[in-house]
Amino acid sequence: MKITLLLSSLFTCLILNAQKIEVKLNVDNLDNQTVLTLDPKFLIDYYENPVEDSLQNSTNHNKVTLDKSNFYYPYSFSYQAEKNHFFSSQTFYLKDRNLNLNLTKLNSEIDSDIDERKEYNIFFKDFLKEDMKYENFHGEMFLKYKLNFPKEINDSVNNWYKRNWQQEMDLLNQYISKNPKSVIAFWRIVQKYEIHKTYNYDSLLEKFDPSIKASYPYQVLKNKIIEFKMYTPGKVFPKINNLKDINNQPYKIDYSKNKYTLIDFWFHACKPCLITFPDLKNVHKEFNSKGFEIIGISVDATKNISKWKNAVKKHELPWINILDENGSFSQNNQINSYPTNFLVDQNGVIIKRNISTEELKIFLAEKL
Incomplete structure (x- = not known):
């Protein structure tokens, strides 16, 4: 026994x-x-x-x-x-x-983890060299100018980036056609999707082998793409439940009160969000009486509700401020970078996602 x-x-x-x-x-x-x-x-x-x-x-x-x-x-x-x-x-x-x-160093190349890496690196060899040149140039310009790029430098950086982006997408299309089981190419698409969600990735994803399509991350990506398309211009912005106002009372959004509404997702410690407030306040002051409103939706956690309220008070935000507690709506609807905004009409139909303050001002000046 x-x-x-x-x-x-x-x-x-x-x-x-x-x-x-x-x-x-x-x-x-x-x-x-x-x-x-x-x-x-x-x-x-x-x-x-x-x-x-x-x-x-x-x-x-x-x-x-x-x-x-x-x-x-x-x-x-x-x-x-x-x-x-x-x-x-x-x-x-x-x-x-x-x-x-x-x-040898922490950032040394790694080539022993997955069998296809050598083939992938050979195929993208010339592109990787070009992309490295771009990264080096961008880094040098950042050290020299910080974020205050002269126009010609800014145009050069942007155009170079766009060329590299499209070249890589074309190469990925060729590579996946020859290597439909490519794990590295799949994860590269995931990375690119999280940076630029508006690109049409559907045709690329369809080229993958069933073994890739059956995987957990592939299904996650497909669902993310489907949900993101809910926010394309012309779609009605999804209904948000369980919102609370600054006094902890339930709040229901009514877009019909104004001709145009900017829905702005943010949180109290988001520096890129906070630096937009002065310009947004100017736009709100100029156009609010003409039919424009801003609805600021904080995604702060329960423990940070007091900090959200303090931020609203400190920055003297004159628009409607409400709480999506713990980001329950945003997390379930692929809103995971901040600030994220949506300009909608009085029927809640999306006009533009992530409109800049300057674009917003021009739009409202034309429409109102």
Whole structure:
């Protein structure tokens, strides 16, 4: 009986071990015992079972153990050198094999994680060189001018970026046609979608093999695209329930009271949101009496409600201020960057998403 139990336990242990993989890391130019964090590379939404763990460089704690998965998921290692200053490794993919990363520097190239990487890098070799030239130029201009680019520099940067964007999309189209099982190309599309949601990715996604289409992250991306299309111009903005006003009373939006309404999603600690307020206040002052209103929707967490109210008071926001507590609506409707705004008409029909203050002023001057 004891032998049977021992064998049974050993068998169970082997099965459990067979479902795990190990990731080891050693970086030559990092101090021993530097703590590095294993981070999902993209939004957690895309990960069926996301892992966040840490290890120490060059010690007997330099590995993390995680469950095998049915699909390759992108991760990276990072560490904090000082306050608000992080360094990160190149992206690597984890699925069902152990990975041993012996790196000269933390950002050294990684090529042992997934079989297709060599083929992918060869195909995109010339593009990657061009993209690196753009990144270097953009970095040099930023160091020289910060955000105050002269017009000719700004135009040059923007045009170069657009050329690279379209070139990569064309190459991805060719590459996926030849390699419909490409995991790297799929995750690259995820990355590009999260930056530019308005591009039409449908034809590219349809080129993938059924094994990719059956994966968890593919379904997440498809659903995100479908939901995002709800916000294209001409669509009626979705109904938002459970909103509260500044006095904690239920609030129901009524677009019919004004000819045009700007729905502005923000939160109290969002600096890009806060810097828009002075210009928005000027637009509101000029056009509010003519049929224009702003509805500021905070996505602050319950614990930050007092901070939201203080921000409204501090910045003297003259428009309607309401709360989407814990961002329940925004999180369920693909609004995950802030500020995000929508200009709608009196029927709630979307006219434009993420309209700039200058564009808004021109539009209202023409219409009102």
